[in-house]
Amino acid sequence: MTKYLTWFLVFMFFSCSMTTKKDYKINGVSFVASRDQISKENVQPVLNVHANYTAIMPFGFIKNLEHPEIIYNTNKQWFGETTEGVSQYINVLQKSGLQVMLKPQIWVWHGEFTGHIKMPNEVAWLELEQTYSQFILDFAKLAQEKQVALFCIGTELEQFIVHRPEFWQELIKNIRAVYSGELTYAANWDEYKRTPFWNDLDYIGVDAYFPVSDKITPRVEDAITGWQAHKIEMKTVSETFKKPILFTEFGYRSTDYTGKEPWVSDYKITALNFEGQTNATQALFETFWKEPWFAGGFVWKWFHNHAESGGKKDNQFTPQNKPVEAVIRNYYKRQ
Template sequence: MSAIYPNPISQLICLACLFVCLVASCQSRPPYNHLGERIKGANLVAPPRKPADTTLHALKADGGTWVAVVPYGFCRKDDPHFFWSGNRPPGERRGGGQWWGESPEGVAETVQMARAEGLKVMLKPHVWMMGGSHLDLAFEKETDWQSFEADYRGYVLAHARLADSLKIDLFCITTELDKFALARPDFWKQLIVDVRKIYKGKLTYAANWDRYDKLPFWDLLDYIGVDAYFPLSADRTPSVKAMVRGWKKPINELATLSAAYQKPVLFTEFGYRSCNRTAEKPWESETDCEPNMEAQSNAYAALYEALGAQPWFAGGFVWKWFMLERDRPGGNHRERDMYSPQGKPAEAVLQRIWKK
């Protein structure tokens, strides 16, 4: 009986079909369907002294369900040392006294205030770099990297222990240190492993809007965390419709990443200044501001209109919410007040959406 040899052309066709099928299967992962609650939260501004116990009542009344407690640690540009309340002398903070809201005691009491209102809590450590931006934190020498990493690891693990002891609902291990994360992926992957040994709850990381898709460790976390300052419109007073159109590209990119990792996307920060052109460069906080309440209100409305039907969207945290009465937005429209929706038409927009 003679051997039968397959036609070489048929073989090539079969191999090509197999390759096409494999590529298609890799590119067609189904959208992630988040079945958990949709977070309606705000990033709290840690106050220098203890506020009234009822300070979070207004957030709850607006329909908010979560708060992010944001204790800062500090460094200087090109200095391989990192300081926080656990490794520096008492009384030192940005050249002054340690703020109440950033101390372990202040964090614990803030958590108690939130729970008294029925609010859940995300603990979200942040870096304040003097003389530069934490977004660009990097070193040239290996010894400097190792020195900074030793300090920073202590900071994150100390807050992991605090999160575990307080039974925090969600721990955001770090905010916007993306350049650091891309330069030292092994450090970060091991840090996440070490955090999980201490804290048993859900984990995320707050990535900047322009680098979130490059980070190498989303598979190790529970949420893809994004500080969502995407540019949407250059108009002076952008309409809701214009900004919904502006969301189309970011939504497609977020959906792709969510599907690839099969994880929900959480906006660890989102916010807009009550200024002209608020949606052109939402991340800019130090440029001149011509007050524009309508622009801010429209931006919040557009975000929820654009994201509301996305199955992978887990909600998010407004930037930012003041706890002390004297710090809240007033008629003088101070620079520090511009992002906050408190006492502005934007707060009414959030209330209407959150209470649906």
């Protein structure tokens, strides 16, 4: 009897520790998978910006927007995208005192937008449901095994959700059956108001690439002004569902017009503009991090090889070795 009571108390401890609401902000980075294992040396730069969470993002791949089969956990993928790699990353990150959001994602060949995934017929829809369930539940079980604090059930999959809402309701139940931590979904910035299952999750997840300024180099004040209408809408959604808003992704490129269409990630844009990236990021922090209905977020994106990442010639999203890194460090340190 004593043995069973001990195991029950252990289970309750882990369950409660994973589901208790935070009294602090989630100050996260999106930790990109690599070909290699990681070590504490790769984690130290994350700790240096005072992050307390990392998102780990294993990918599954589909051939096109109408193809139902998801390929994942193969020897053709980078180590950090496989279950073995995810497990190794989580071990190192947790040993360093970081919490983890496990965020399995789909990549469509040629980089087509996942929100447009839509099957041509019922047979294909059923196959997609089966393969997506297997993909997500495999990682949900791993999340439970590793006592991961937060699990993301999908990323930017609006048409899949619109056309198969019953599937998603059942999927959430099946995830809850194998994973006892907190759940979110990463809705695109223009999708979250229509997502139908926020009542069944713990956070309203938003990939926060909202347009906030049309200027070449937005000032902090410009971007703060540009946020106001979006902020009101998010606060309303949070109050409606009685769930906190979590930015499952946020960030800006170090390029001109960074606040105009922040979701653009192609390499056709060649301009460098660190001031715009810094100002837009500061405005986001000033707008949201003090709000009680806002849970925090995950910077997009952070590479394991910090010394070689970002820098003065890079105009992509990563803040590493750019002036904006100091802004993130400053705000994360306050929490």
